[in-house]
Amino acid sequence: MSGKEYRTITDVKGPLVFLEKTEPVAYNEIVQLRLSDGTMKNGQVLDTSDDKVIVQVFEGTESVDRQTGVKFLGDVFRLPVSKGLIGRILDGAGKPRDGGPEIVAEDMADIIGAAINPYSRESPEQFIQTGISAIDACTSLVRGQKLPIFSASGLPHNDIALQIARQARLVGSDDDFVVVFCAMGITAEEYNFFVQDLERTGALENAALFVNLADDPAVERLITPRLALTAAEYLAFEHDYHVLVIYTDMTNYCESLRQIGAAREEVPGRRGYPGYMYTDLAMMYERAGMVKGKKGSITQFPILTMPGDDITHPIPDLSGYITEGQIVISRELHQKGIYPPINVLPSLSRLMNAGIGEGKTREDHKSVSDQLYAAYAGGRELRGLVAIVGEDALNERDLQLLKFADIFEDQFLRQSRDEDRSIDEGTLDLAWNLLTNIDTKYLVRLDQKWIDKYHPTEKNS
């Protein structure tokens, strides 16, 4: 039916255009709008019936009038995918932004993507060493995981994401990651920071960037991450790449989703976000993973800024229910001058147990990690108590834990932006050294056999 252009717009509301009296139009079909001055805009069908069609316009509805021509293109949104995406910078709608030629498509992939059959998934269990002790020891990342960074405005989440992108590798393997970077509504300054860093380390040649900046159309943000993930899927499952997808900032994405919901006058869920936001987010996060019979993998690092540092806000909350853990950035640690300011207590990696231990990291990893948590959590809790009763009221065990919490933050968490610690000597041995500050009788999370083998002063030599 291409060719037929309708001029039957009845209503325009926010980013939505309503038309009547069209031929049958498919749900999710893509749409081209031609404005009276010749400008072209793109959109997608959100609701279709015999009498009425609702179109969401990616570039916003500015200058759209009743005379605007609307053409239905008879297909759903597709991205031209090819190995040539690597090293390219595209805009939020998938058009070249780097002045280079159009992508020569090896295939046209539907950007909504299909769900991976749970039966066909491969259990992710290959440990990725990030070189950051807090992550490697306490929230270990594995290939095929989706692990968001829960941050807030003013915190160095971008530095951490970049450090991970730079340092991430499988222990004992040369396979490199290809980075797919997706910007949603971030500022030009933040974007430049990413690009310069990727350029400086040479990673840009190994990356595909999809960029929607703060001054780009807000509705376009709804498709940008889908483009990025479609590219990632193609590279991972057709060309065997291990892909690391970093997308920032999910909060902007959710704002756009809310905007569309409001324009459609939908019944809102919590705080005005649409009730289907969980499903919508899941359709992106769940595109991480590994599948049977394919070599490649998709590991996701979504970054989101928690409005008002509130982890119970719907955006981090719904994300946390879908992703396989989270890395929480703490303002308190940041203000103490500790980089990376990762608060390991609310942080979590759900796939950690599958990826650590003998033959993967080291046999004592789980024990050590549990003990670090317990001791640090104990120490942090005591800080509150000491503020009231003073250190004199503490017993021996409590005093040791209190001291340990400071040491842990200062020596274990703190590392420089280019410090790449190995999991065994760099991270786990360091942990054992720090644990000598606590009497072994208080180290109840450690199996005796690991104390005998690894404890710097108590081991059987």
Added chain:
Amino acid sequence: MSEESGLIYRISGPVVTAVGISPRMYEVVRVGDEGLMGEVIELHGDQSVIQVYEETSGIKPGEPVVRTGQTLSVKLGPGLLTQIYDGIQRPLEALEETMGVFITRGVDADGLDLTKKWEFNATASAGDEVSGGSVIGFVQETETVEHKIMIPPGHSGKIASIESGEFDITTSVCTLEDGTEIAMMQEWPVRTPRPFKQKNAPDVPLITGQRILDFLFPLAKGGTAGIPGPFGAGKTVTQQQLARWSDAQIVVYIGCGERGNEMTEVLTEFPHLTDPNTGKPLMNRTTMIANTSNMPVAAREASVYTGITIAEYFRDMGYDVALMADSTSRWAEAMREISSRLEEMPGEEGYPAYLSSRLAEFYERAGRVQTLGGDDGSVSVIGAVSPPGGDISEPVSQGTLRIVKVFWGLDAGLARQRHFPAINWLSSYSLYPQALDQWYRDNIASDFPEVRTKISSLLQVEAELQEIVQLVGSDALPMDQQLTLEVARMIREFFLQQNAFHDVDTFSQLGLQYEMAKAILAFQEESEKAMAGGAGLEDVVNVPARTDLMRGRFEEGYAERIGELLGEMSKQIAETMEDN
């Protein structure tokens, strides 16, 4: 235009409106040129509103909608076990064969293999009077499970002929005198509870091997439990532990709107885990339903019904079935999403006004029953709830708590301290102990209920003392109260904490749980004695044998050694008195 088929009028996400047909409510229809499966959920003038179980992108108004005359049903018969299904009972393995690793649409797959031959062993014989639910034979479906073949509800009469041998599941194995042919497979509509003779009071515990659950907050066979908790508090791990170690004969695990990788984990792990009760792979007794968060939302709504219908079917054979639904919040959200597309007037937080009645109907399908065949069977339902922000004042948690008898409250604070399972012992409850106490006295120890009471009151006292400690520090308390704190700490660290990922600690026999609890009380008693005799708190707490007793739980054969370890601890505590 015939009544049997009509046309699509409108498409909005998973909801499609059709005109030109007049189907029944909840009838299954085929939508569009690709014949996508859908279910009628509202009739509105000449329009029929349909929820479609597959992705609707690219479907246009004007495409056909065809009636099937059937309501959404599951196929029940040999072949259910070890399977993993999507929300509408399509085997995921079969979907992989036809579509590859990504789930596309428009593919039909039978819930059971209709061509596979099973060895049917008749136990009834010609001339027997049978009625719905009567067992007429069995198939050895897996090493551990005898799949009983029953007369479908609604049929009765005298058996004219019955034959053992190898048959596929649609071939008749038994003929009644009125000519009714009975095959091994039967179908049942998922939204209708399967019938039974009567409900009985649950009085046998479902033993899970998880100390805090079995000992403090037990669930009865045929009971209902809710596990609400914020993300990361361990709902899924707890559900999986229950699926692994519960002493049910059949486990139905519904992954409703959850993570794909979690289902994969269960799939890859269960065949390698041994059932402590039979010594055979756990997979042999398990059926899984996986409708992950990114699979179509309408099928997620159906998955819970598919699961419970399969559970009821095994109950009718006289088995104890445990059903885990992870997570009922995703199910509720699926209802909300569909409801909002229908533009229904919302109740609280956008959920439909019928949310709580749907929850109640679901949990009410649990229970211990006398089956139509006269056996004793049960379905225990354990539903995870994912309250936004961990705040259980929201509608799904509240709707659940009004119905379930056991509340296992997960606590983010405990999870942060890596106290697992992170079940809060102060806020959780179980209404079953009274009904179960006699069983404990008869089967474990005559003073079991008293030991439990002592342990839980120690935890209560600790909570009160902790409030004082927060103000003045523990050193300001009198010695006996400091000892109480130490004993309570021992309960928490040695007894309540349990490592799901440790080969040995992951499962504790009920008898051992009792011994461990007794050991804690013995420590308290003997320390009191020793301290009265002049020993210091530090002395008794630091006896090496206590550490050995506590660490011993991580080693094989702990149940045999605990008596000896306890003896050594008592000896050393007594010695602290002599040193002073």
